[in-house]
Amino acid sequence: MKVAIIGGTGFVGFHITRRLAAAGHVPRLLVRPGNDGKVAQPGSCEIVHGEVGDSAVLEACLTGADAVIYLIGILREFPAQGITFEALQHQGVLDTIAAAQKTGVGRFLLMSANGVHGDGTSYQRTKYQAEMALKSSSLRWTIFRPSVIFGNPEGRMEFCSQLKKDIIDSPIPAPLFYEGLLPVNAGAFELAPVSVTDVADAFVLALTESRTESQTYSLCGPERLSWKAILTTIAAAAGKTKVMLPAPVVAIRATAAMLDRFPWFPISRDQIKMLMEGNVCAENDSFARLGLTPTRFAVEQLDYL
Template structure:
């Protein structure tokens, strides 16, 4: 099967491209000029140079394919540089849907995010609107909603590597965020980290499973872990312990309101809000429906953090 992958040079895209190749598929990758070195196997893949805002490149990438996988996702936006949730999460999906329709490619798989909703943050709203656009497109669609994704980033942006670099490696104590006045719930909000390899397997399995059409799959790891437990595990994977202190979010939000438009500021107001909301699956049977056993989040699974030192 020929599969157009939009976002194939990113963290998740790298692993999905490798899984596609392992299953005998031919990925067609949309690659920004200068990012050719990020391609998993440039000989085995067809490369189309261009950006998601380049409609001609999108059409060329999708042409002749049997399916499309859209993976582009931003952790934060920088409007002054044209990098926005609206452009990458929503408009990019709309334009890719149009390219698929123009080329009679009926199968479309979208990576959304766990917790998206129409009245959430800009990140959540644009992901939700992209889902709605796809559901109304007339294509045979499948939507995946992963929680936070971990795995060897190989030089790309990844959840645990970022926390190691910005919190565990810092000489300052790790912040246990809490809202309100009293720190009784500091650092106890829960996430369900999911392995990037498990996510890749689910995406590729969906290509050949008609029963996955018109379905939304939340993808969470097998455990609900507190922020404190996650930081402790990341530190332990590097052979360390880490001091932690309660951190009220109000002053952090005020600082973010002034500085989160700058890339050097480590967190945005929306990221703080989504973090405190938690990120777990209410129904956690998606992997079982694919016949997969999700990988647990533990010290052994985070060996890549030790190797990156």
Template sequence: MKVAVIGGTGFVGLYVTRQLLAEGHMPRLLVRPGSETKIENPSACEIVHGEVGDKVALEQCLTGADAVIYLIGILREFPARGITFEALQYQGVVDTIAAAKATGVSRFLLMTANGVRAEGTPYQRTKYQAEIALKGSGLNWTIFRPSVIFGDPQGRMEFCSQLKKDIIDSPLPAPLFYAGMLPLKAGEFELAPVSVTDVAKAFVLALSESRTQSQTYGLCGPQRLSWKAILGVIAAASGKTKMMLPAPATAIQAAASLLDRYAWFPISRDQLQMLMEGNVCPENDSFARLGLTPTHFGVDQLDYL
């Protein structure tokens, strides 16, 4: 099967492309200028050069494909550089849907995120709007909503390596964020880290399983872990012990309101809000529905740190 991959040079895209090749599929990657070196096995893939905003390049990428996978997502936007949630997480999906219809590609797999909703942050809202657009497109769709994703980033941005860099390697104590005035539940909000390899397997399995059509899967790992516990695992995997202290979210949000426009500031107001909402699946049965066994999150899985 020939599969057009939009976002194939990113973190998840690397593993999806690798899994496609392992299963005997032919990936065709839309590659923006300057990202050619991010392709792991370029001789085994078809390459179309262009940006997601280039409708001609999108149609070229999808022409003759049997399916399309859309993986583009960003954690922060920088409008001055043309990097926005609206452009990359919503309009890019809308344009890819139009290209699919124009080229006769009926199968569309989309990655959004666990917790997306209509009235959420701009990140959550644009992901949700992309889902609505796909569901109303008339195409054969499948949507995957991963929690926080971990795995060897191989030079890309990834949850655990980013926390190691910004928090564990910092000389400052690790922040245990809490809402309100009293630190009674500091760092107790829960996440369900999911392996990038498992996410890639889910995508590629869906290509050949008709039962996955018109289905939405929340992809969460098998454990619900507190922020404090996750920081402890990352520290241990890094060969370190780390002091942790309660940190009021209001103070961090105040600082972010002044500084999160700059890429060097480690977290935005919206990221902190979403983090403290937690990120677990209410019904964590998607991997069982897919016939896959998810990977546990622990020191042994973080040797890349």
């Protein structure tokens, strides 16, 4: 099967491309000029150079493909640089849907995110709008909603390596965020980290399983872990211990309000909001529905740190 991948040079795309090639599929990647070095197993891939905003390039990438996978997602937007949630997480999906319909590609797999909804942050809202657009199309769709994803970054940005760099390696105590005036339940909000290899396996399986069509899968790891437990595990994997102190999230929000327009500032107000909401699956049965067993988030899985 020939599979067009939009966003195939990123963290998840790298692992999906490798899994596709190992399964005997032919990945065809849309690659921005100068990013050829980010392609996994280039000898097994077809490459189309260009930008997602170019409809002619999108059509060239999809022509002759049996399916398309859309993976582009960003954690922060910088409008002055032309990097926006609307352009990359919503309009890009709309354009790819149109290209798929024009070129006769009937199968569309979309990576969304766990917890998206129509009245959330700009990140959540544009992901949700992309889901709605795909569901209302004539394409045979499958949507995946992963929680925070961990795994060997292969030189890319990844949840655990970013936390190690920004928090664990810092001389400043790790922040245990809390709402309100008193540090009650500081760092107790929960996430359900999911392995990138498990996410990649889910995508590859869905390509050849008709039962996954018209289905949405929330992909969470097998355990709900507190922020404090996650930081403790990352520190242990890095061979460190880390002092942690309660941190009022109102102070972080106030600082972000002044500085999150700058790329060097590590977190935005929307990211803080989503972090404090937690990120766990309401019904954690998607891997069982797929016939896959998710990987635990544990020290032995984080040897890349």
